[in-house]
Structure formats: C-alpha cells, structure tokens
Amino acid sequence: EAQVTQNPRYLITVTGKKLTVTCSQNMNHEYMSWYRQDPGLGLRQIYYSMNVEVTDKGDVPEGYKVSRKEKRNFPLILESPSPNQTSLYFCASSSRGQGRNEQYFGPGTRLTVT
C-alpha cells in the first residue's frame, strides 16, 4: 500500500530535549516536505526537499533541521524544542511531473513541548 508514515504519532517532551520525528514514504517520490498546522494559521511549510541531499527552507524553518540522505526518508529534527513548537506536524511526498502535482500526507505527529 502506497503511504507516508510518521513516527511517533504523539510526543510530549520538555524544553531543550532534542527530538527527531521520522518520515518515510514507499512511493519512490523525489519531493518531500514538512508542515505544521496551528489553529487559525492553516498549514505552513517548514522545510522541503527536491531530492536526496537537496533541502530548502519553507515559510517557518526557525528551530528545525532536516536531512535527506535517502530518497524514502526525511526526518525532522528539533535540536532544542521550545513551547512555541507545540503543534501538529505533517510530512508529505510527491512525484514531480506526474501531471497532477498532488502531495500525499502522513497521518500527523502531535507534539507538545512543556
């Protein structure tokens, strides 16, 4: 089954404790992206990756890092989480040039930083 998976689905942590949210897709997509969803703000892009070893900042990259060492994986790293990073996070992937350009989203990771 074609899918985007994220782990963990729920995470409660404390300020300053480094964490990683994993994202994996099994569709051989070139493009992957991370978003955060906050009430009243919709979905905002954090980082995206056009292909292996190619990453770029989205609209709200501060406080986050990403890496793309393999095509299927695109982990989101919070080196020193803060309470304003409490949010619902979505990973997405897409194959460029398939004509419809839709992105497939993972189920989401709800992060709480206390």
Place this chain on the structure above:
Amino acid sequence: DQQVKQNSPSLSVQEGRISILNCDYTNSMFDYFLWYKKYPAEGPTFLISISSIKDKNEDGRFTVFLNKSAKHLSLHIVPSQPGDSAVYFCAVLASGAGSYQLTFGKGTKLSVIP
C-alpha cells in the same frame, strides 16, 4: 503577507445543495492550484487540482474553477453530502527552477447538514 486567502473560516450547507468554497491568491506566477480535504486526526488528502492554463476541471461531484484575472479559485461540490463535512484547504504551487513550494490557505470548515 498571506499569499493564499480563504476568507470564510466556516460554511454550512444543507445536504443535496451546492457547496461553494472560495480562495484568493496574490501572485500571478503560481502555476498549479489544488484543493485538499482534511478530517480530524488525519492528514490532508488530495481532492482536485487545476493547471494555470485551464479555467475549469471536473471530477465527479467536485469542480474547480480558476479565474486568473481575478486571482480567484473556487471549489463546487454538487450535491453536498454529510460525508463532505471536513476542513478544505486550497493550495498554490510555484514550481520554478530549483523550487517546488506549496503554500496553503488557512482552511474553510464545511458542515453539511442532513
């Protein structure tokens, strides 16, 4: 400054009637426009899209209209069904050289009343 605006946070429609969701954008360089649907506790799912070279695209009960001169996008759902109750996001894609960025509106919550 918001590049994509969904000015109606919510919309209620009677079952069987037409639902019309609207979206305005600011940049005439966007080349693809998409609608996503999101249920609570799930990731967004792709609904329908339209290229900037077209003004209408239809898929079953869903039709997207693009008015480039007005920089306006709309989604029509006919007939509306209770299962259509969800948050709808419009998104615009800018895919120039070295870039592939999807920007979302804040969403409109559609409630279809049986």
